[in-house]
Amino acid sequence: MNLDKRTEVSILFLGLSGAEKEECQALFRSKDLVKGELIASEGDICKGLIIIEKGEAAAQKYTHSGEYSTLRILEPGDVFGEDQIQEESGRYTSTLEAITDVTLSFISQSNLISLVERFPTIREGLWKLLLQRIRTSDERVILLSQKSVRSKISYYLLRLSEKQQEACVTLPGSREVVAKYLSIPRPSFSRELSAMEKEGLLSLSGRTVEILDKPSLKKAIGEI
16 A cells, blocks of 8 residues: 555655654555445444555445445545544444455554554544545535536536546446436436537547547536
């Protein structure tokens, strides 16, 4: 696990020396899971911090009927459980599911709290991570407030382009997972992507989407 690459987990350990980071890394344990496996279930006691090392996972909210919505898609370096880690009986507020084969790293609550006591900058990192999560939640509210399928897709792709710093972006997860995240029916999502490609706004290749006409996407969400 790379604590130096700019990811969510690196925020926790920002400011530590190389030797201190190595000491922290020694407390993490890795585990491999296959696509479809549950990593954590909503309502379970949060026993530690989960970091995605390889692959992708989705934080899901399930209904009693088995329907679900995707709250967040996690990529390498992303963190799960940070909001409950300092609560003695804190419980996961969503289910984390592997949407590809995944390698994750885990540090127990007791070990992380011990590190926080030794290295106060980690506590600061936790606060920064929680503030970042609030900003991400605010962005999702803006996303879901978009009135049309096209405006939702346009907003999502523009934000994804900013995050990946590329005009050619990779969708995190399958189209079905992304459609759930956007609260769009899977067929409608695919139809609109195809329509946008025919109009010359995008170029599609599997999970790769190249943005060809950024002004039109901005116009769709009212930024122009």
